[in-house]
Amino acid sequence: MTRRALPPLNGLRAFEAYARSGSMIAAAEALGVTHGAVSRQVRGLELQLGARLLTGPKHALVLSEAGRELAKALTPAFDLIAAALPGAGPSEELVVSCLGTLSMKWLIPRLPAFLDAHPGLRVRIQESHAPVDFSAGGLHAAIRVLSAKSASAYRAVTIMPLHHGPVLSPALLAETGADAERLLRLPRLRSETFRPAWDLWAQGQGVALPSGVTEREFEHNSYMLEAAAAGLGVAVTPWPFAQADIERGRLVAPFGFQALAERFVYLRPPYGDHPAAEAFGQWLAREGRRNARPPAAVVTLGAK
């Protein structure tokens, strides 16, 4: 086995991007990094090669002779690689069943990042709450909420824990004040898809919900959340459903969020080997890890 001494490949990629675009900043954008990163990579490559690739004053850099030579080979080489990547042919479609609200509020907004990173892959999301049935075929994976025990019956990976808590519009909070008792007397919003949310939360917090409070029920979590954002009352919802709205300031969660025993899991048929489904699962778990931390409470229950 001949031993080939190649310089750092990431440096080559950065240099090639620079050579094609003619500017650090443009290359940085093409690679999705900052200009400083490209600058370092190119510098590191020059050091490694022991040769100058760029010359001239730094506001008007120009490829050196050696740099031109190298770039002339790099571009076709990378093109060759890109053309040979699997998935260059007809794109494969991954079919995933997902809980409706999770899909709308969490998955779809993140999906472009996955698709960008996996060109030649398409993902079709089917919304469903029904128990997962892979036997019908045509479905490669599913996302559900399950307890650890139920999940163990499947080939499952945990995406993220399930934290839930009450959310409302900032305006309604301001009007009511940061007072736990008053907040719990605001109209309660429920979703048909998960009626016990409020009771489960109250039980977990060890508080009793005052009775005689207006309740409104919605067909879906997403309607309920819209209503909450519109200031109609307080909804108890999983953190991933509210995360984007909270970060944008459309909703606030004065009591923070509480962990439930269930988790969001990614399920696959117990048989078969589907690399794209596997990659999607890994990516989901990663995204889940990056976003699993809900904000803490700012209003204490039981405090006056």
Place this chain on the structure above:
Amino acid sequence: MTRRALPPLNGLRAFEAYARSGSMIAAAEALGVTHGAVSRQVRGLELQLGARLLTGPKHALVLSEAGRELAKALTPAFDLIAAALPGAGPSEELVVSCLGTLSMKWLIPRLPAFLDAHPGLRVRIQESHAPVDFSAGGLHAAIRVLSAKSASAYRAVTIMPLHHGPVLSPALLAETGADAERLLRLPRLRSETFRPAWDLWAQGQGVALPSGVTEREFEHNSYMLEAAAAGLGVAVTPWPFAQADIERGRLVAPFGFQALAERFVYLRPPYGDHPAAEAFGQWLAREGRRNARPPAAVVTLGAK
């Protein structure tokens, strides 16, 4: 600027090595890493691509269809790059002046690693203790021992600090015992190239050297070290000179090593731009950092 979505290049390199060698272990050796590293890289690439590259039971892995396609493109692509690297032409020679003992004991044993990483570069080492004179030409850089102040007159980078201390053969130590007073009465070995070594060390330790002790003087540090290894007495030497012998058990340093104000520095002419010389300096500094930590004392001075 078109945006090309390439998978992790290090994964591609690992996969190509695997495809060429037909085995994880062979590929690992070709890349200078362990088989586990290759295994992970290939696995990561499969995940990223969302496609199987290898199939079959793990004791008889075989390239999949997609894997063959990819490998077929990767090998020429990497060859193309390798051929276009600067330095493919006539190899450049870097001329470096170095202190004799440092060269023999420290630099030369490490040099192959640098040359491996920089094919198309040759390094000629000239041994010299004389003050550095770049004006004569033909010299690209030099390695010397200087104080921070003197070094600031040059274009200099620090390679490593200068620690020195007494060393002797393990046999002689065993015979004498771990007793500071008795050890300091053993014959003292000196080198003409640095006569004040013993006095400087004693002063730094705050001890007085017993008088009336046999002394032997040698023309060079390396003769002195050989004598020490042969059990003729105790030599005070910089850590880098003794490092290899200590690690191999030929020498021991019961008192550890003591820092001096001088350092090993890499000097370059103040003018001119020599990427290979720059790369060599960076590599030296790096090697220096990896080896700068001398062992601690095991015999305390002043203790009975």
Place this chain on the structure above:
DNA sequence: CGGCCATGTGAGCTTTCCGCACATGACCCG
């Protein structure tokens, strides 16, 4: 001559990568 634009750089943090040691699993051989 002051502001602007492109690139270089120091500090600190995150991610990737690797080595090590061990696990796994399949084959072989007696």
Place this chain on the structure above:
DNA sequence: CGGGTCATGTGCGGAAAGCTCACATGGCCG
């Protein structure tokens, strides 16, 4: 049929690479 061996997979901890952010630099242009 059980132990040995060979090739590959994997959890863990630590090292290196890579990145961002913020600021420095240095030349151009108005």
